[in-house]
Amino acid sequence: MEREIISVKVRVEGSYPSGEVVVELPNDATLKYLLDKLGSSKHRLSEYLFDSKTGKPAVRLALVNDRSVLQQDFERVNLNDGDKVFFILPVSGG
Amino acid sequence: MFKYGGYTGKILRVDLSAGTIEVEALAEEMVRDLIGGNGIAARYLYDTVPAGTDPLSPENALILMNGPVQGTRVPAVGGRTVVVTRSPLSGFFIDAYYGGHFGAELKFAGFDGMVITGRAEKPVMLVIEDGDARLVDASPYWGMKTFVFQKKLRSEENYNESEITCIGPAGENLSPMACIISGVHAAGRGGVGAVMGSKQLKAVVAKGSGGIRVPDMEALEDYCDSIVERMQANPATSKVLPTYGTPAIVAANNKLGLLGTRNYQVEVFPNADDIDGEALHNRAFVKSASCFSCPIGCAKLFRMEGEEYGPAESVGPEYETIWSYGSNLANSDLKSLIAADRFSDEMGLDTISAGSVIGMAIEAFEKGLITKADTGGIELKYGDPKLMMELLKQIAANKGFGKVLGAGTREFGRRFNAEELAMETKGLEIPAHSPRGYPGMAIGYATSNRGGSHQDGRPSAERGGAVDRKQKEGKGEYIVDVQRMTTLADCLVACRFTEGIFGLTTISEDYVDIMKHVTGMDYTVEELFDVADRVYALERAFNAREGATRKDDTLPHRVLNEPIPDGPAAGEFMEPAVFEKELDAYYQKRGWDLKTGLPTEETLRRLKLDDVASDLY
Numbered sequence: 001m002e003r004e005i006i007s008v009k010v011r012v013e014g015s016y017p018s019g020e021v022v023v024e025l026p027n028d029a030t031l032k033y034l035l036d037k038l039g040s041s042k043h044r045l046s047e048y049l050f051d052s053k054t055g056k057p058a059v060r061l062a063l064v065n066d067r068s069v070l071q072q073d074f075e076r077v078n079l080n081d082g083d084k085v086f087f088i089l090p091v092s093g094g
Numbered sequence: 095m096f097k098y099g100g101y102t103g104k105i106l107r108v109d110l111s112a113g114t115i116e117v118e119a120l121a122e123e124m125v126r127d128l129i130g131g132n133g134i135a136a137r138y139l140y141d142t143v144p145a146g147t148d149p150l151s152p153e154n155a156l157i158l159m160n161g162p163v164q165g166t167r168v169p170a171v172g173g174r175t176v177v178v179t180r181s182p183l184s185g186f187f188i189d190a191y192y193g194g195h196f197g198a199e200l201k202f203a204g205f206d207g208m209v210i211t212g213r214a215e216k217p218v219m220l221v222i223e224d225g226d227a228r229l230v231d232a233s234p235y236w237g238m239k240t241f242v243f244q245k246k247l248r249s250e251e252n253y254n255e256s257e258i259t260c261i262g263p264a265g266e267n268l269s270p271m272a273c274i275i276s277g278v279h280a281a282g283r284g285g286v287g288a289v290m291g292s293k294q295l296k297a298v299v300a301k302g303s304g305g306i307r308v309p310d311m312e313a314l315e316d317y318c319d320s321i322v323e324r325m326q327a328n329p330a331t332s333k334v335l336p337t338y339g340t341p342a343i344v345a346a347n348n349k350l351g352l353l354g355t356r357n358y359q360v361e362v363f364p365n366a367d368d369i370d371g372e373a374l375h376n377r378a379f380v381k382s383a384s385c386f387s388c389p390i391g392c393a394k395l396f397r398m399e400g401e402e403y404g405p406a407e408s409v410g411p412e413y414e415t416i417w418s419y420g421s422n423l424a425n426s427d428l429k430s431l432i433a434a435d436r437f438s439d440e441m442g443l444d445t446i447s448a449g450s451v452i453g454m455a456i457e458a459f460e461k462g463l464i465t466k467a468d469t470g471g472i473e474l475k476y477g478d479p480k481l482m483m484e485l486l487k488q489i490a491a492n493k494g495f496g497k498v499l500g501a502g503t504r505e506f507g508r509r510f511n512a513e514e515l516a517m518e519t520k521g522l523e524i525p526a527h528s529p530r531g532y533p534g535m536a537i538g539y540a541t542s543n544r545g546g547s548h549q550d551g552r553p554s555a556e557r558g559g560a561v562d563r564k565q566k567e568g569k570g571e572y573i574v575d576v577q578r579m580t581t582l583a584d585c586l587v588a589c590r591f592t593e594g595i596f597g598l599t600t601i602s603e604d605y606v607d608i609m610k611h612v613t614g615m616d617y618t619v620e621e622l623f624d625v626a627d628r629v630y631a632l633e634r635a636f637n638a639r640e641g642a643t644r645k646d647d648t649l650p651h652r653v654l655n656e657p658i659p660d661g662p663a664a665g666e667f668m669e670p671a672v673f674e675k676e677l678d679a680y681y682q683k684r685g686w687d688l689k690t691g692l693p694t695e696e697t698l699r700r701l702k703l704d705d706v707a708s709d710l711y
Contacts, residue, residue: 014334014342016372048334053327061559063349066662070559088346090558090594091330 006081008034012048012059013088021045025079031062032074034085049087059087097122099308100162100612101130104205105138106227108220110293111152111212115220115227120206126615127702130161130206132189132584133629135178138209139187140632140706145639149182149285150268150292152213158259158298159207161586162613164197165306166387167318169325171588173198173386175259175276180640181284182292183270183447183502184521184545187636188284189584191549192259193385193393194277196300197587199257203302210293219260219297221253224304232296236266239440240275247299256301262442265291267492269500271447275439278393278409279385282444283547284522309614317611321595321604322389330594331390336382339394340413341371347557348421351661352531355421356476357453358517358652361528362661365426369416373428383409390591396432403433403483411435411445417526418449423456423482430479434486441490450523451499451506452485454515463512470495514651520545520642527553529653530667534561534569537676538576540647543633549590550577555598566668570676574683575600581626601626627684628701631693634686635706644691647677 006027011020021043025034035057039046051058060071063086069077079085096103107116120134128134135157142155157178163171175197181188200207204225217236218229235243240262247253258276265272265287272287273280281287308314325331334342347353348366355363367373378396385393397407406429411419419425419434438445458464459474466473470488472495474481488496498506504521507513517524522545529536538551551573556563561572579601583592586608596604601622609615609622617625634642648654649668657667681688685697698707 013346014329014338014371016338016375048329051327051329052332053324058329059559061557063346063662066349066351068350068559068564068662070562086346086349088350088558089330089334090554090560090598091334091340091343 006079008079008083008085010034010038010045010085011087012045013086014091015045015048027081029079030075031064031069031077031079031085034079035059035074048089059089061088062086063088095307096120098125098162098613098615100166100306101125102201102204102206106205106208106222108208108210108227109212110210110214110218110229110295113214113229115229127625128629129582129585129609129625131159131176131587132178132581133625135159135176135189135207136187136629136632136636139178139180140636142209142211143180147180149180149185149289152211152293154180154211154289154292156210156286156289156293156295157207158200159587160197160201161588163586163588163608165201166308166314166612168387168608168612169318169321170385170388170390170592171586172388174587174589175200175281176584176587177274177281177286179286179289181286181522181544182268182288183285185640186520186543186545186642187633188286188522188544190273190281190283190286191584191587192274192276192279192281193589194257194279195386196257196259196276198386199300199302201302201306202304203300204304208298210295213292214294217294217296219299220295222298222300224302235296237263239263240442241440243297244277247297253299253301256299258297258299260297261287261290261295262440264442264490264492267490268292269443269489269492270502271444271489271500272442273444275442278439280439280444282446284544285444287442308612310611314611317607324595325389328594331591335390335392335591338371338375339392341374341394341411341416343413344370344416345372349662350531350557351658351663352528353421354417354526354528356424357422357450357457357515358528359457360660361531361658361663363421363424366421368426369420369428369431377428378432385589388589392591398429398432400429403430403479404437406432406436408432408436408439410439414526415445415449418446419482422449422453424476425479425482426477427479430482434479434482437483437486443486443490446525447502447523448486448489450517451503452482454503454506454512454517455499457515458510458512463510468495468498468510517650517652518546519649520646522546524650527557528663529649530658531663532556532563533566533668534563534573534576536649536653536668537569537573537673537680540649540673540677541573541577541680543630543637549584550580552576552580552590552593552598554593558598560598564666566672566676570679571683572599574680577630578623578626581629582622585625585629624701628703631698631701631703632706634693635698635703635710638692638710642691644677644689647691649673
């Protein structure tokens with residue numbers, strides 16, 4: 001029987017003290033839904049995911065179980081129970 | 095008074111052979127056309143150093159230059175300086191940058207920069223103080239490590255408030271991998287420290303009490319406040335870099351399957367968790383430090399107990415060094431990374447090139463291309479931090495096998511018939527951003543005038559998903575715009591961490607605003623494109639005089655022929671046909687000749703480089 005609620009494990013690059021968090025979502029949730037939920041609920045990861053001035057997402061890339069997903073595809077990627085999501089920020093070596 | 099704000103309008107001309115110092119007026123037209131920093135330095139280098147000049151000869155010029163913003167409150171640019179010279183490692187143009195406070199202090203002392211030629215009879219240092227400059231005997235300091243020297247100098251009454259730019263033993267020993275150190279910051283690439291050592295110049299010391307004149311200080315303050323506000327709203331510059339510094343990105347690059355390991359033979363390091371930003375923060379973090387006027391504070395002091403590799407206390411390692419001394423050597427010993435970073439800074443050694451050539455040598459040893467007869471009896475193997483420390487000592491001493499290594503991966507490849515293992519372009523080792531996984535960055539490496547540097551093309555937009563990293567088509571044209579942005583930032587001598595605020599992929603209106611607020615000059619974005627193109631063409635013309643053509647705009651054999659063997663990015667590489675097509679597009683967008691890879695005469699004249707056009711055509 002299909003579960004109504006799924007759990008995904010989420011990390012954001014550079015948010016290590018926050019560690020991996022488990023987020024519960026409806027079973028038809030997309031990656032965009034996850035990002036919106038983290039933002040709207042003022043989850044502790046949200047300050048790593050959004051520009052606090054503009055409110056726009058600061059992340060444009062996520063790995064879902066190590067598979068790269070660009071921001072424009074967040075809405076098209078459905079999440080499954082047990083998925084691991086890693087959001088990557090546009091930071092690089094100086 | 096100089097016409098434009100931000101500048102002192104004065105350049106020092108130092109001839110160490112003659113022992114003379116002259117003050118030269120900065121030409122207003124040059125400022126308008128090239129802005130400053132790398133732009134003006136490139137012009138001086140082109141005009142001062144004739145083709146074929148031995149980089150370690152007195153005729154080569156060592157140029158230190160400010161841009162207009164140094165000494166102002168504009169965030170993340172205020173204290174930086176660029177060093178420009180002909181590289182003893184590559185033989186081509188090199189520009190190397192360092193943070194800290196020296197750039198601001200030089201401005202306060204009354205100078206925008208200096209052009210140093212000749213060779214002193216004995217070790218000297220150039221002391222600059224409030225509009226005056228003199229040469230001082232540095233014999234007592236010759237041979238000192240950089241930190242010992244700076245501490246010693248600061249303990250003396252005359253210099254206790256000075257900012258110091260110096261070399262360590264690696265520069266004195268003329269290692270082509272020697273860098274220049276200021277505080278704990280390094281102008282790392284291309285052997286600029288060896289050029290300084292060849293001139294018997296131990297240090298440049300600056301102290302000043304002057305100010306910076308800008309058109310409207312209140313307007314500039316308001317503008318700086320707005321930039322700081324944007325930085326504080328952006329998670330990268332308000333959370334990640336202030337907390338972890340650049341080591342933060344180790345984990346994600348490994349997850350992407352793009353963390354060069356064992357000389358880029360593979361790109362997943364199984365022990366990355368032992369050396370990533372979290373590990374460093376949890377096991378070794380002491381405190382943060384900032385450059386002049388920067389609110390980020392990305393510099394991290396790390397310390398671990400025990401000295402089996404030497405003192406394990408250093409501001410660093412940065413991401414690049416975690417790669418070069420870590421995954422690239424299959425070394426997961428965190429303490430050794432901190433100790434090796436400290437050792438390299440004290441000796442004045444470029445960690446990127448040193449780690450790259452050691453990684454290549456180990457691969458060559460494992461494949462039987464070199465033996466103990468070549469290494470001075472040392473067995474080379476990955477995952478051996480004590481071996482790494484020993485080889486770093488030898489490179490810094492520039493003797494024996496260390497001299498062979500210090501000549502760089504290109505020369506090492508030629509010597510041992512191991513060219514296919516060399517991870518370099520134009521003789522400069524490529525750093526820690528995978529050219530197989532980031533095709534735009536790959537074309538950036540290939541076309542960079544300084545060689546294998548991530549500071550002309552940039553990996554940030556591809557790595558962070560702002561552009562699709564897997565798409566190769568269009569990346570030739572894409573990287574022209576990225577290089578325009580980086581070239582302009584180098585004229586301002588701006589830290590790359592501004593790119594997340596000012597724009598990752600091209601020149602934005604922010605640069606127009608900075609120039610207006612600091613200098614009073616009104617540029618359009620299109621005019622700034624021309625400045626960037628002019629500077630890049632000038633650098634390219636310098637290289638052309640040294641024989642550079644399209645054949646030098648290439649990539650390592652591994653990048654063009656060996657797909658990443660496993661991991662999340664398995665199969666990715668730069669197919670030669672795709673690369674050549676994108677290179678054509680790159681040249682076309684720049685107005686460069688497709689056969690020679692050089693700016694056409696028409697392009698040079700459009701950029702007001704008529705003298706260069708006459709030289710090349």
